[in-house]
Every structure is written in structure tokens, then in C-alpha cells.
Amino acid sequence: xxxxxxxxxFYIASDVLLAYITVILSGAAIFYLxxxxxxxxxxxxxxxxxxxxxxxxxxxxSATLFFIRAGIEALIIRVQLAVPENDWWVFQGDKFNxxxxxxxxxxxFFVAMPLLIGLMNxxxxxxxxxxxxAFPYMNAVSFWLFxxxxxxxxxxxxxxxxxxxGWTAYAPLSISTYTPEAGNDYYVFGLxxxxxxxxxxxINMIVTIVRHRAPGMKLTRMPLFPWSTLITSFLILIAxxxxxxxxxxxxxxxxxxxxxxxxxxxxxxxxxHLFWIFGHPEVYIIILPAFGIFSDIISTFSKKRxxxxxxxxxxxxxxxxxxxxxxxxxxxxxxxxxxxxxxxxITTMLIAxxxxxxxxxxxxxxxxxxxxxxxxxxxxxxxxxxxVVGGVTGVMLSVAAADMQYHDSYFVVAHFHYTMIxxxxxxxxxxxxxxxxxxxxxxxxxxxxxxxxxxxxIGFHITFFPMHLxxxxxxxxxxxxxxxxxxxxxxxxxxxIGAFLMGLGTLAFIWNIYQSFKxxxxxxxxxxxxxxxxxAVPSPAPEHPFQPMPLVKTIDPLWExxxxxxxxxxxxxxxxxxxxxxxxxxxxxxxxxxxxxSLAFIYHQTWLQIIAGIGVLSFxxxxxxxxxxxxxxxxxxxx
Amino acid sequence: xxxxxxxxxxxxxxxxxxxxxxxxIMFATLFxxxxxxxxxxxxxxxxxxxxxxxxIISSVFLLTSSATIHYGEKAVEKGNHKGxxxxxxxxxxxxVGFIGMEAHEFQTYYKExxxxxxxxxxxxxxxxxxxxxxxxxxxxxWMLVLAYQxxxxxxxxxxxxxxxxxxxxxxxDVVWIFIITLVYGPYxxx
Ligand code: HEM
Ligand SMILES: [Cu+2]
Numbered sequence: 001x002x003x004x005x006x007x008x009x010f011y012i013a014s015d016v017l018l019a020y021i022t023v024i025l026s027g028a029a030i031f032y033l034x035x036x037x038x039x040x041x042x043x044x045x046x047x048x049x050x051x052x053x054x055x056x057x058x059x060x061x062s063a064t065l066f067f068i069r070a071g072i073e074a075l076i077i078r079v080q081l082a083v084p085e086n087d088w089w090v091f092q093g094d095k096f097n098x099x100x101x102x103x104x105x106x107x108x109f110f111v112a113m114p115l116l117i118g119l120m121n122x123x124x125x126x127x128x129x130x131x132x133x134a135f136p137y138m139n140a141v142s143f144w145l146f147x148x149x150x151x152x153x154x155x156x157x158x159x160x161x162x163x164x165x166g167w168t169a170y171a172p173l174s175i176s177t178y179t180p181e182a183g184n185d186y187y188v189f190g191l192x193x194x195x196x197x198x199x200x201x202x203i204n205m206i207v208t209i210v211r212h213r214a215p216g217m218k219l220t221r222m223p224l225f226p227w228s229t230l231i232t233s234f235l236i237l238i239a240x241x242x243x244x245x246x247x248x249x250x251x252x253x254x255x256x257x258x259x260x261x262x263x264x265x266x267x268x269x270x271x272x273h274l275f276w277i278f279g280h281p282e283v284y285i286i287i288l289p290a291f292g293i294f295s296d297i298i299s300t301f302s303k304k305r306x307x308x309x310x311x312x313x314x315x316x317x318x319x320x321x322x323x324x325x326x327x328x329x330x331x332x333x334x335x336x337x338x339x340x341x342x343x344x345x346i347t348t349m350l351i352a353x354x355x356x357x358x359x360x361x362x363x364x365x366x367x368x369x370x371x372x373x374x375x376x377x378x379x380x381x382x383x384x385x386x387x388v389v390g391g392v393t394g395v396m397l398s399v400a401a402a403d404m405q406y407h408d409s410y411f412v413v414a415h416f417h418y419t420m421i422x423x424x425x426x427x428x429x430x431x432x433x434x435x436x437x438x439x440x441x442x443x444x445x446x447x448x449x450x451x452x453x454x455x456x457x458i459g460f461h462i463t464f465f466p467m468h469l470x471x472x473x474x475x476x477x478x479x480x481x482x483x484x485x486x487x488x489x490x491x492x493x494x495x496x497i498g499a500f501l502m503g504l505g506t507l508a509f510i511w512n513i514y515q516s517f518k519x520x521x522x523x524x525x526x527x528x529x530x531x532x533x534x535x536a537v538p539s540p541a542p543e544h545p546f547q548p549m550p551l552v553k554t555i556d557p558l559w560e561x562x563x564x565x566x567x568x569x570x571x572x573x574x575x576x577x578x579x580x581x582x583x584x585x586x587x588x589x590x591x592x593x594x595x596x597x598s599l600a601f602i603y604h605q606t607w608l609q610i611i612a613g614i615g616v617l618s619f620x621x622x623x624x625x626x627x628x629x630x631x632x633x634x635x636x637x638x639x
Numbered sequence: 640x641x642x643x644x645x646x647x648x649x650x651x652x653x654x655x656x657x658x659x660x661x662x663x664i665m666f667a668t669l670f671x672x673x674x675x676x677x678x679x680x681x682x683x684x685x686x687x688x689x690x691x692x693x694x695i696i697s698s699v700f701l702l703t704s705s706a707t708i709h710y711g712e713k714a715v716e717k718g719n720h721k722g723x724x725x726x727x728x729x730x731x732x733x734x735v736g737f738i739g740m741e742a743h744e745f746q747t748y749y750k751e752x753x754x755x756x757x758x759x760x761x762x763x764x765x766x767x768x769x770x771x772x773x774x775x776x777x778x779x780x781w782m783l784v785l786a787y788q789x790x791x792x793x794x795x796x797x798x799x800x801x802x803x804x805x806x807x808x809x810x811x812d813v814v815w816i817f818i819i820t821l822v823y824g825p826y827x828x829x
Contacts, residue, residue, distance in 0.1 A: 199658075199661050200658075202657075204654070207650050207657065210653065211646075212650075237657060237660060238660075240661070241662070242665075242668050244665055245665050245669055245672075249672065256755060257756040258756055258759070259756070260759060260762060260763070264681075265676070265679050274668070576646045620780075620784075630792045630796045633792075633793045633796050637793060
């Protein structure tokens with residue numbers, strides 16, 4: 001769309017213009033509503049907080065926003081693909097490339113990851129009897145770095161320079177020779193900044209779980225969500241640094257003229273190796289926590305201890321280990337040779353074994369249980385068959401010879417959505433419904449929750465099941481149209497209808513949140529008749545929980561207390577010192593500075609790079625000089 | 640004497656070790672990159688570029704500094720304030736020497752036309768050794784902050800901060816040892 005201002009003409013794509021208008025109007029509306037409701041003090045509390053529950057809420061809130069953005073993109077993709085030779089709005093050619101790239105990138109890094117890290121923040125400390133995360137300040141830094149990276153990737157659209165090389169950013173397409181626009185620089189810096197936040201979050205989780213468990217909470221008594229969090233954190237700690245370096249090298253290729261991934265001597269395949277050495281563990285990073293959530297929820301609503309606890313722990317550990325040995329299954333068609341392909345095909349198939357064990361354990365947990373069909377339980381029940389389908393297609397894909405046919409087709413798109421939506425997204429919804437009382441002291445409405453579940457899950461299968469068939473009929477992924485004679489029209493059309501049902505389901509969820517705050521159902525500490533420690537503290541979880549500190553003697557300590565001690569947990573004689581909570585503007589300041597620093601690189605402003613670089617470094621100094629440990633030590637000295 | 644090792648401080652130690660594991664993986668990835676691209680088909684080859692003298696001198700500087708910071712560490716445990724200052728100061732001076740040599744080395748290479756984009760051996764050399772050098776620089780800034788805080792915060796806090804710093808410094812040194820043996824070594828000493 002071209003318009004005139006001061007005798008000059010400006011061009012702006014109509015989709016971007018519409019996005020600007022939407023964002024500005026809704027921004028103004030939100031600003032007005034906040035001011036009217038006098039909520040700025042609350043906002044300030046959340047912005048400066050270092051408390052794990054509030055940070056968890058911030059993660060979940062941002063993830064929901066990005067889910068809406070990337071979800072709209074999914075709908076756009078589906079509309080463009082609804083009928084053959086479609087020429088809808090602007091979404092052909094490069095615009096379509098941008099749409100699936102930002103859809104995939106945002107969904108993985110800024111939806112799946114923060115949904116899970118958010119739930120970890122809310123639930124894990126309480127489940128293990130910790131008084132907060134081990135490093136509250138660093139926890140806030142993690143969140144704001146994540147958000148800064150997410151904003152970078154999201155703002156690229158508004159600067160009419162979206163990343164467009166797919167979420168995998170394969171070289172040489174992602175090299176500046178072929179994509180000179182700023183788009184993929186936004187990708188590089190956005191993922192880099194948020195990746196640092198994720199690594200710090202993982203360190204924080206590890207230390208919290210290793211060192212802050214309540215007395216008596218041996219690792220062998222820990223609920224399965226903390227267990228999967230622990231394993232996931234190690235996966236993050238090992239996999240994300242590889243991404244950091246991959247992006248670091250890509251940055252040199254894009255900005256400083258090196259030719260690692262292109263040119264005569266460079267190797268695009270090396271990028272693929274680096275990306276998937278990170279990327280495959282990443283898909284386990286986003287599925288294992290969901291496994292943990294389902295285990296706890298299924299056990300709670302079957303009123304039974306989880307079946308095969310030890311085998312569950314061993315299974316997640318093995319999945320985590322094997323996760324590092326399978327990355328070449330994304331590269332079967334590259335031509336690394338039959339031996340390499342065979343080895344990686346076998347390791348990939350092996351993962352099905354521990355995963356299958358987990359599926360059976362969930363089923364056996366429910367067997368002869370007193371099953372309650374609450375919303376979180378419904379999501380867990382929806383997960384099991386859905387994920388089994390995703391697992392079966394996964395094993396099909398792992399057959400290297402057959403993958404020559406499946407590779408880069410809609411069959412793959414169907415496969416990974418069955419695992420990521422069927423696993424991660426359903427898990428996150430289940431977790432949100434389950435722990436919502438711990439976050440806000442109120443329950444989400446059950447009736448609307450059921451609408452949400454049924455619309456979303458039915459819509460999901462209508463959307464993604466036909467994609468298997470479209471893929472088998474030869475439809476490649478990442479194409480913006482197809483011909484009538486390709487014989488995939490009907491699958492695509494059905495798929496688009498399903499996508500809108502999922503959209504309706506998501507609206508039901510948002511409506512549910514609104515309704516639940518408007519007519520709140522206050523719940524006590526323990527709305528679900530829970531088994532683990534988080535249900536022993538008030539809802540919403542207080543800033544200083546576990547006074548007195550419980551003494552843990554079994555798995556499911558609260559359940560045991562309810563059965564044998566009239567609900568009173570035994571008390572520990574002494575507890576370790578709690579982490580020091582503070583309120584601080586520094587984390588958001590640091591993240592903002594990192595954003596400026598990244599923008600200075602993206603737009604090649606050397607002077608701004610220097611200023612912002614100094615700015616970032618000065619935050620380290622400021623942090624050191626305002627360290628709360630020093631303050632506390634002084635106070636203790638003066639006593 | 641272990642008075643500064645409170646529960647909270649042990650959290651920090653563990654957390655920092657975890658952080659260093661992450662860093663180690665980053666460097667390992669860069670070493671892998673170097674192996675893959677070195678030597679390349681396009682000249683120069685490493686032997687034409689590297690110069691033993693600078694490498695040896697800078698190594699002497701950096702490796703000695705591990706000893707001096709260790710001395711500083713012992714001084715903290717004994718509560719020997721003069722020793723702390725000596726440890727910090729010598730470490731700092733040695734790191735200045737190291738960075739000076741490194742700057743000199745890069746400058747010489749550049750003058751000879753061995754630039755970042757010349758070939759992939761040089762590219763992977765610079766991004767690895769350069770990242771290490773920036774770690775040293777960061778450590779130098781850290782030491783300045785430590786020196787500033789030494790008499791301004793309770794001794795217990797100072798002791799903790801210096802302890803974490805020496806973890807960092809030893810780590811940077813270990814990476815350097817890998818750089819000598821794996822990056823320079825095969826082409827300089829055989
Ligand atoms: C909400 C409904 C969703 C719909 C209708 C949808 C639809 C699609 C479609 C049609 C594609 C293929 C684009 C192409 O190859 O041309 C795609 C790609 C992708 N989707 Fe989704 N998606 C949805 C949700 C999600 C979620 C929740 C995730 C992850 C957690 C996700 C992750 C991805 C990824 C990683 C890609 C690959 C992008 C690329 O090729 O670079 N999607 N999606
Ligand atoms: Cu994989």
C-alpha cells in the first residue's frame with residue numbers, strides 16, 4: 001500500500017500496516033484499562049519482582065501472547081493453502097516464507113519454551129519444598145533476557161524484515177549473500193539473547209533442585225515434574241551452548257565476511273550438524289517437562305501413586321541421553337552414507353522403547369484408579385493417543401530408506417505437530433489448568449475448560465491428520481501453493497477448517513481466563529485433593545512458604561499425611577537458609593540494554609554498539625556493587 | 640578456615656560450576672570448528688602464520704597468573720590481607736602482559752595480511768582465540784571491581800566473590816592450555 005505525506009510517497013505492505021494499527025489500538029486500549037483500573041502499581045510489582053511464582057506468571061503471559069501471534073500466522077498459512085493456486089492477500093512467495101519462518105521460530109522458542117519454564121517456575125520450587133528459586137535475581141534476568149530476544153524476533157515484522165530462512169535457518173540460504181535483509185539478523189540476535197536467558201534458567205533449576213529440597217525429600221521421593229525439569233535443565237545446559245556458538249559463527253558469516261557455511265571451502269552441512277546437535281535435544285527439552293506434568297496430573301486424578309516411579313525416572317534419563325545421539329535423522333537425505341544413516345536410524349528407534357514404557361506406566365496408573373475427569377485430566381487423556389500417533393510416525397520417519405520419501409513433506413509437518421501440540425501444548429494447557437489456583441488463588445472455569453479442550457483437540461486432529469495424507473501424496477512443506485492436479489486439495493481444505501476450530505478453542509481458553517477473573521471461584525490450598533507439597537501451601541503461593549518446613553518421609557507426602565496424620569505434615573527441626581528475594585529494576589534494564597546492543601549490530605551502527613556494549617558491561621558492575629548478599633551480611637553484622 | 644562457605648554461597652559455587660560447563664561446551668564447539676577447517680586448501684597454512692615466540696611468552700604470562708590467583712585464594716583463607724593484594728595485583732599485571740602479547744600477535748598477523756576473512760583456518764582461529772581473549776579482558780574488569788570492593792564490603796562477601804573469580808580465572812587458563820596444545824601445538828612444536 002502506498003500513501004503520500006509531505007509530498008513524498010511511502011510504501012508499506014498492507015499486512016504490516018494492519019498489524020501496526022492493531023498493535024497501536026490495542027496498546028492504547030490496554031494502557032487505558034490499566035490506568036482506569038489503577039493497576040500500575042501491580043505492574044510495577046511484577047516488573048521488579050524476583051519471586052518465582054510471579055516470574056512464572058510473566059513467562060506464561062508472554063507465551064500466551066506469542067501463541068496468539070504465531071497462531072494467527074498459522075491461520076494465515078492455512079488460508080493461503082486452503083484451495084489450489086490461491087492468491088490470497090500478500091502471502092505468496094517471500095511473504096509466505098516469512099510467515100512459516102516466524103511461525104515456527106516463535107512457536108518453538110517463544111511459546112513452547114516459556115510455557116514450560118513458566119510452569120517450572122510456578123510449581124517446581126513448591127513441589128520440592130524450596131522457598132524460592134536458588135537465585136531469585138538471576139531468575140528475573142533469565143525472564144527479561146528471554147523477553148528481549150522474543151521482542152527482537154517479533155519486531156522484525158514491523159520493520160518489514162522478517163526472518164525467512166525457516167526456523168532451521170539452513171545455510172547457505174541464511175547467509176547474507178542470499179538473504180541480505182535484516183530479517184535473519186533478527187533471528188540470530190533474538191535467539192542469542194533469549195538463549196542466554198534459557199541457559200541461566202537451566203542453571204537456576206539445577207541448583208534449586210539439587211540443593212533446595214525440603215529435609216527428607218530425597219531424589220527418590222521427588223515428584224516427576226521436578227525430575228523431568230532436572231533432566232531437561234541438563235539437556236539445556238549441554239544443547240544451548242552449541243546453538244550459541246552456531247549463531248555466533250552464523251553472525252560472523254552474515255556480518256563480518258567469513259565463509260564458514262558457504263563459498264568454496266565452507267560447508268553448509270556443518271551448519272546442519274551444529275543446528276541439529278542442538279535441535280534434536282531441543283525437541284526433548286520441550287517434551288520431557290510435559291511428560292512430567294502429565295505424570296503428576298494423571299496420578300492426582302486417578303487417586304493413585306504413579307505406576308512404575310523408578311522406571312519413569314530411568315526412562316526420562318535414557319530419553320535425555322539418547323536425545324544427543326540421534327541428530328542425523330534430520331539429515332538422512334544429505335548423503336552421509338549408509339553406515340551413518342543406519343547407526344542414527346537405530347539410535348532413533350531405540351528412543352521409542354523408554355517412551356513406550358512411559359505410555360504404559362500412565363495407562364497402568366489409571367488402571368483401577370478413581371478417575372476424575374477434570375479439565376487438566378482431560379488434556380492428559382487427550383495427550384496419550386495423540387502422542388502415540390506422533391511417536392508411530394516418528395518411528396516411520398526413522399527408517400532412513402523410507403525417509404527419502406517422507407523428508408520435507410507434509411508428513412513431517414503432521415508428525416512434529418502431533419508431538420509438539422499433542423505433547424507440549426496439551427501438557428502446558430493441562431499444567432495451566434492444574435496450577436492456576438497456585439498462581440492466583442482461583443480456579444479456571446470447568447465448563448469453559450471443557451469447551452476449550454474439545455474444540456482444540458477435535459480441531460487439532462482435523463487439521464493435522466490430513467497432512468499425513470497430503471504428505472504421502474507428495475506435497476512438500478514450505479510451499480505456498482499447489483495445483484489442482486496434485487490431488488491434495490481436499491486434505492488442505494479440511495486442514496484449514498480444523499485450524500479455525502483450534503482457533504476457536506484458543507478463544508475459549510482466553511475467554512475462560514477473563515471469566516474466571518471476573519467471577520472468581522476462590523479455592524483453598526488444595527482444590528484437587530493433591531498429593532504433593534505445593535498443595536500444602538496457601539493459594540496463591542505466598543512469598544515465604546513452608547514456615548514451618550515440612551519433613552518429607554515418602555513419595556506423595558501430602559497424600560500420606562492426609563491418609564495417616566489428619567492432613568498435617570510432620571515438621572522438620574531445621575531448614576537451610578532461604579534465598580534472598582529482592583525487587584530490582586536491573587534485570588529489565590539489562591535486557592533492554594541487550595536489545596539496544598543487538599539492534600546496533602543488526603543495523604551496523606558502530607557507535608551505538610560501543611555505547612550499548614559499555615552499557616551492558618556496566619550492569620555487571622552495578623549488580624556487583626548492589627549485591628543483596630552484601631546488604632544482608634551487613635544487617636547480620638549490625639545485629 | 641571455611642567461614643565464608645555458607646549454604647547460600649555453596650549454591651553460588653555449584654551454579655557457577657554449571658555455568659562453566661556451559662562455557663566449556665561453547666569452547667569445545669569452537670575447537671571442533673577449528674579442526675574441521677584447519678588446514679584449508681586455500682593458503683596460508685598455520686605454519687606460515689604462527690610464531691612460537693609470542694605464543695610462549697603469552698602462555699608464560701597467563702599460566703603464571705593461575706599460580707598467583709591461587710596464592711590470592713590461599714591468602715583469603717588465611718585472612719592475610721597483604722597477600723590478597725599481592726595476589727590480585729600480580730594476576731592483573733600478568734593478564735595485562737598476556738593481552739598485550741595477544742594484541743601484538745593479532746596486529747602482526749594483520750600486517751602480514753592474515754586477516755579474519757583470508758581463509759577458514761584464520762577465521763576459525765580468530766573466533767576461537769578472540770573469544771578467549773575477550774574472556775581475559777572480562778576477567779580483568781572483574782579484578783578491578785574486586786579491588787574496588789576489597790575494603791568496602793564485609794570480608795566474608797569479599798572472600799566469596801574472589802573465590803568465584805578464581806574459578807573463572809582457572810577456567811580461562813585451562814581453555815588456554817587447550818588452545819596451546821590443540822590450536823598452536825600441532826603446527827609449532829612437533
Ligand atoms: C495452532 C495451530 C497450528 C497450525 C494450524 C500450524 C500450522 C503449520 C503449518 C501449515 C506449517 C507448515 C508450513 C510450511 O511448511 O509451509 C507449520 C510449520 C511449523 N509449525 Fe506449526 N501450526 C500450529 C501450531 C504450532 C505449534 C504449537 C508449534 C510448536 C510448538 C508449531 C511449530 C511449527 C514448526 C517448527 C514449523 C516448521 C516451520 C518451518 O518450516 O521452518 N506449530 N505449522
Ligand atoms: Cu530429531
